[in-house]
Amino acid sequence: MGRAYLGEFEELVLLMVGILNEEAYGVAIQDEIKAKADRAVNISAVHTALHRLEEKGFVKSQMGGATAERGGRRKRLFSLTLNGKQALDQTREIRNELWQQIPKIAFS
């Protein structure tokens, strides 16, 4: 089976879902991206990426509890699937391999 392609931004979101574990939902992921990667992203972009990841089977979701700060609306909480974990591992492996192939030349 060919692996589904993992885009750059999708990878970032997927990593954040992994980091936040159980507590991953739209705004939290947005905040995390801002804090860890110093990137300001639109909330709608995060949602779109999460949907795509779910379609590809990299994350799964369930509805969480309602809170007052959300005007009484529930969160959809995302977590990594096994597939998702593997996709991250694989991407990382490929990266590492490629890294080692860069000749050690002093860059000016």
Next chain:
Amino acid sequence: MNPLPQPPRWALRFLRWYCHPAFLEEIEGDLYELFYRRAEDRNTGYARRLFVWEVFRFFRLRMLRKFTLIIHFAMWQNHFKIALRNMQRQKAFTAINILGLAVAITTAIFMLLWVSHEWSYDRFLTRADDIFRVYSNSEFGNGEIATWGTVPQPLEKVLRDEHPEIERIVLMGTSQEANLGLSEKVFKEKGIYAGKEMFEVFSFPLLEGNPTEALRNISDITISEDLARKYFGENWKGNSLGKTIRVNEHYDATVTGVFANIPDNSTLRFDFVLSVEDLVERYPWQKEWGNFNFQMYIQLKENADAKSAGVNIAQAINRHFPDAEATLYLHPFTREHLYSHFENGVEAGGKILYVRIFSIVALFLILIACINFMNLATARAVRRAKEVGVRKVIGATRASLIGQFMSESVLTVFISMILVVIGLELLMPYFNSLTGKHLSIHYGDPVYWMVFLAITLFTGFLSGSYPSFFLSSFKVVRILKGTLKFGKEAVWVRMGLVVFQFSLSIFLIIGALVVHQQISFIRNQNLGLDRENMLFFDQSGKMNADYPALKEKMLAVPGVVSLSVSDQNPLMVQNSTGSPQWEGKDPDLDMYFHVIKVNEDFLENMHISLASGRNFSKDYSLDSANYLINETSARAMGLTDPLEKSLEVWGRKGKIIGVIKDFHITSIHTPIEPVILTLRPEDCGFMFVRTAPGQTESAIAGLGAIYKEYNGNLPMDYRFMDETYNRYYESEMVMGKLTRYFAGIAIFIACLGLLGLASFSAQQRTREIGIRKVLGASVPNLVLLISKEFMLLVGVAFVIACAGGAWLMDQWLSEYAYRIEPGIGLFALAGIISLAVAWLTIMFQSLRAATANPVTSIRTE
């Protein structure tokens, strides 16, 4: 406790409308969470704005709910069919609607093209927003602040050394002509002198050469693609860099770049660029702080704050040369084209005025045409009442009826769009020659189609708005019982709309008349010197040295009356200096004078008269240090008896020997300013020749031959003084022509509507007129009966238009230092024109109704 802030309800409703229910809760939750957080961190307004923004950002295919799009195809087909039948049944009204809309929309699209072209000026440059032109403000003795587009040359170094926020600077000499020669090919070309970083600041693409290498040396030149082709032939590519071109038979310049021809929408226009260093070195006195001779453009560093840069730079001249008392002002280059007037040191509009006026007028024209549609539709409502009733009984909702009538109006606009496209194609060349632009519609570009579609829908909905609500509001029971009475309101609205149409049209007529009168006033204004039959050309050094003999030769040419030399066109004086010192000058007084270098023949040739004293004369050897001043100077210097008072200009000390009558030194927009004449024939680069009326041709032929003798067979490139003067008023002339067209179009469309209403009213009253006639009413009586109501409306419109017109035109005229006062006659003329046109329109219809045979009209039932 304050109630919790709430996001905008409409945005929330919109979200709920489009969003897939499966995702709605989480999205709403996230948006709420962000909203509350932002409301707390910043403020509610900010949070609400971002909320709306994000609702729109979520509008993605992925998030959309399933829309069940029910197209009642049969129903729409029926609407369409009914609309077409209605149009066919009432051919005259349909024609009026379509024609009016087509004319209005065509005009509006032309205006849209023009306006968008005006807006596009200079915005094609990369980092255009970082470019600023440096203006200097200086205060006159009377407290008025004058804004100059020029600065002294040493400023460049100061800005470079002391202002790190500036990335690049281009010093520029004012646009000039130069003779460029390549062996035998010598032509006069238009270009500029500019600093090294010219092509780095202004991203005019270099087809050959490199922006960071071009213009680096004093003898470098860059030329346009056109010039490269002209001088180096079709194979100019790869064949022109490094070649030398002889400039003004003076030195060889190396071609270091070929730039693409400057686009139409560029404020800077030139065919070549020479190094500004050359200009500076040739006239070293320009290196002094006191001489404001150069334009300057700066490019701020990316992300630099323009406001604080402006504050920092403001005093740059004064820090180094306190005498100047000139503060600098950074004007965004993208505003250079549309906002180029300055009043009291502050930007005060410019061409933007015309852009605004024409945009509004174009909108008005569409509005007038839409009103025609509305009026005809509501006036004929009675005929559609039964249809509305039956539809409602069968179960049509009000919304679907509105949809039906809207689709009728959109269809009408759509048909007129076909005429619009044809009209645009046919009239485009005339429009371009009128406005002096090269505009066209690119039918391949989807943007144009989108705009067309937008205009169709906008106009369709606008004209359908009132009729559809009006027609769909009828009560079924009343219609079917036949007791439907149209309230007075509908009639009032209709009359109000007619008044509105005609107010606008008459207002435009008044505008056209005022503009026309002001322009002819300007053109016939006594300028204090005689600009008719005066031609001028550059004179070379050889000619200057041989002036006495040359003068004799030229005066011998048939048709030549007199001649003189000066260093600039006295109707286009550009330089100014603060250096003059005179007896009794208040040391704190800061005043700027325009200095014109002339010879002894200047006054006589220009027909400038002396108020007192004497002219320069060869009999007085000391006159080279003496001065003539104009009356404004005398007043400004505070001298009641200026004769024989000492005056020092540019370090040359002499006396005032005469006072000349004032003459205009620039456009009539600006009042006359202080002028000093100094006798320096050796510095005079222009020769002015007055010809006898009607003999200009022969004079030019004779002068040209003499010119060639002195200039190695170069043809004489002459201009006429009145032409250069008229050029000041080009935009007014275009404006004058356009308002005339607009006024004509507006009254035409309004009269179309009137024609429709009058014929409808005549139809309605067929039987009434018949009975009146049987009872003995005369034809004039009946004509009056039908037309008086409409004439009254036009009369009311006239009064409104006069009030509005008088006020607005006064605003426009206040731009001019010398202006007309629009009198009663002008308004009366506008009134006569509009009433006559309206009356003729109605007359045709009312005469037909009044002369009809009463037997046929009464027998109709």
